[in-house]
Amino acid sequence: MNDVAVIGAGMTVFQRRLKETGKELSYLATKMALEEAGITKKDIDMVVMGSAPDAFDGIHQKGENLLDGAAGAGKPYVRVFNGGGTGVFAPIAGWWHVASGVADIALVVCEEKMGNCYPHPQTAFRHIWDPILDRPLAPNLVWLFAMEMNRYMTKYNIKKEDIARVAVKNKRNAVGHxxxxxxxxxxxxxxxxxxxxxxxPVQRLDISPPSDGASALIFCSKDKVRQFTDDPVWVDGVGWNIDSTMWTNRDLSFPRYVANAARMAYKMAGIHNPRKEIDFAEPYDPFDYKELHHMEGLLLCNKGEAPILTREGVTERDGNMPMCPSGGLMGVGNPIAATMGQKICELYWQLAGKAGKRQIPTDPQVGVGQAWGDIMQMATVAVLRRG
Amino acid sequence: MAKKIEGSPGYAPGTRVSTKDIVQKKISYSWWEPEVQYSWSMGQAMSKFIMGLKDGKILGRTCIKCDRVLVPPRMFCEYCYGPTDNWIELKDTGSIETYSISYLDSDARRIKDPILIGVISIDGASPQHGFMHYFGEMTKEEIHIGMKVKAVWKAPKDREGAITDIKYFKPLKGGGKK
Incomplete structure (x- = not known):
């Protein structure tokens, strides 16, 4: 496999509603990434688009709709999709375009426009439930997370105030974004x-908001990277894993599929002791408890220990193991796939020393980003390292 | 283009708009209300399970190789990837695996009287084998993980072959106490 580096990233404003179309947002994020890399559309060999359920935008097969904005016209182009996991799965797909040797430079664009959907994006989430067992009960997607959060809290005797600390930390971290x-x-x-x-147990400020937004990332092969930078950031490992869809048959207190995906990525990255070898993380945090759940799934602490480490300040930006220095989904927003901006673009900006006010002060060398999706079953993980 | 910012991203493109801008037609937009219907064949496993509910029974399926009793039942086992073996009738009791007290309806509209919802592990099935359903005849103060519960069925004439042929799960006698 070829070594793969990141040479540019871009991101739009995240907001409940943006005036620009999804295509225009894709263009804005892509333009920024191209500018940072110092290249143009003609330098891009292949394009990967990441976008979550069509039902939010209200345009089916929206990959085609977004194509022109994502610099994909006339190029090998593919849309990948696994719900909330897409924000890290799209860059994984971009990585394999380059790692396999079929592309030297691959662009990854992620887009979501949830503001199109009325009366609320939750209405579109109705359509992901099982039509026979679940839909006749008129479920709301928040129920799933409430049930998982309750199971996690009960099993490890976690207090709500220790979960609330994550919301506070991430919304404060987002001030610099x-x-x-x-x-x-x-x-x-x-x-x-x-x-x-x-x-x-889910309250309003435990949840990240629905948003519009886009983000972009450019990968380059080792052979070409010295044309662009002397100090590359490398993708050292990727992993993904999905658990059974029979979610009522799983113990929701621990995301074993996240651990499986993390083990795959760590093995590829040559990481034997993630707690010592990883300097910071961007675990997926659409709810505050999910940062804790995912910290444990990423094997960065023992089961039930993440709330304690959070209470002790370990996960603050200036702590020993910063979590979501970007401000995460809780603070920056949750345009599903476009959260690649916090989960992978942020790793790159932190490792390249470009994160400005959000910069982790301890000169991090290795970071892990993760996303989570489908019916509480999909995990996508990537490890990035400073060259 | 937004003003230059120190650090990356170097600027923040995109134009924020509010619902008010749309309602008051301050921005151009178009509107569409899809009209579409679906019907789903329930398939082999679910047809039998749902017809069981109509008869007031909860049915599971065994996987002898994995030593599992599967609820909801399926015709193949997702782990050993072989066909499952036999139908088995289970009790209509179980315990609460997890739950929520919801003030949201399915459109995220606020509701005053909360819905008690959760997952029930059915007695006689493998651990954590069960399904989502409502709870009733208990308060939000009484409900807890591990609570023993029993199905409350619709009258036979009102059953239609649906998960809602069970109205909700109520505390099993003596199961209401924490």
Whole structure:
């Protein structure tokens, strides 16, 4: 396999509604990534598009709709999709385009426009439930996460205030992010605990917002990378794994599929002790408890230990193991696939020393990013390293 | 283009708009309401399971090789990837595996009286084998993980062959206490 480096990244504003179309957002994010890499559309060999359920945009097979904005016209182009896992799966697909040797330079574009859907993007989520067993019960997708959060809290005796700390940390971290939808310097644990009850134990400030947005990333082969930078950031390992769709037959307290995906990525990256060898992480945080759940799934701590480490400040930007220095989905926003901006673009910006106000002060060398999707079953993981 | 920012991303493109901008037609937009219907054949496993519910029975399927009793039942085992073996009638009791107290309906509209919803592990099936359903005849203070529950069925004449032929699960006698 060829070594693969990142040479550019881009990201639009994340917001509940943006005026630009999905195609225009794809163009804006791609343009920024091309500018950072110092290349143009003609230098791109192949394009990967990542976008989650068509039902949000309201345009079926939206890969084609987004194509022109993603610099894909006239090129090998493919859309990949695994729900919330897409934000890290699309860059994994971009990576294999280059690692396999079929492309020297691959562009990855991720887009989501949830604001198109009325009365609420939740209405579109109705259509992902099993039509025979689940839909007659008129479910809301938040139920799934509430049930998983409850199981996790009960099994490890976790207090809600320790989960709320994640929301506070990430919304504060997002203050340094120019694209952020919900940065909040002054938010407190009490604000989270006093916010509207949605589906116990999930409250309003435990959830990331639905958003519009796009992000882009450019991968380059080892042979060509010295044309662009003397200090590349490398993709050292990737992993993905999916558990059975029979979600009512699984113990929801631990995401074993995340651990499987992490082991695959760590093995490829030559990482034997992730707790010591990984300097920071961007675990997927559409809900505050998910950062904790995923920290454990990524084998960065013991089961049930993530809330304790969070309480002790270990996961703060200046702690020993920073989590979501970007501000995550909780602070920057959750345009599903486009969260590649926080989960992978941020790894690149941090490792390249380009994260500005969000920069981790301890000179990180290795970071892991992860996303999670489908019916609480899909994990996608990538390990990036400073050259 | 937004102003230059120190650090990456170097600027933040995109134009924020609000719902009000759309309602008041301050921005151009088009509107579409799809009209589409679907019917799903329930297949071999689910047809039998759902017809069982109509008869007031919860049916499972055994995988002898994996030593599992599967609920919901399926005709093949996702682990050993062989055909499953036999139908088995289970009790209509179980325990609460996890639950939520929901103030949201399926369109994320707020509701005043919360829905008690969760996953029930059915007695006699393998651990964590069961399905999602409502809970009733208990308060949101009483409900807890591990609570023993029993199905409350619709009257036979009202059953139509659906998961909702069970109205909800109620505390099994003495199961309401924490």
């Amino acid at each position: 120019p694209c952020a939808q919900l940065p909040d310097e002054k938010i407190t644990i009490e604000d989270v605990l006093n916010s509207e009850m949605m589906a116990w």
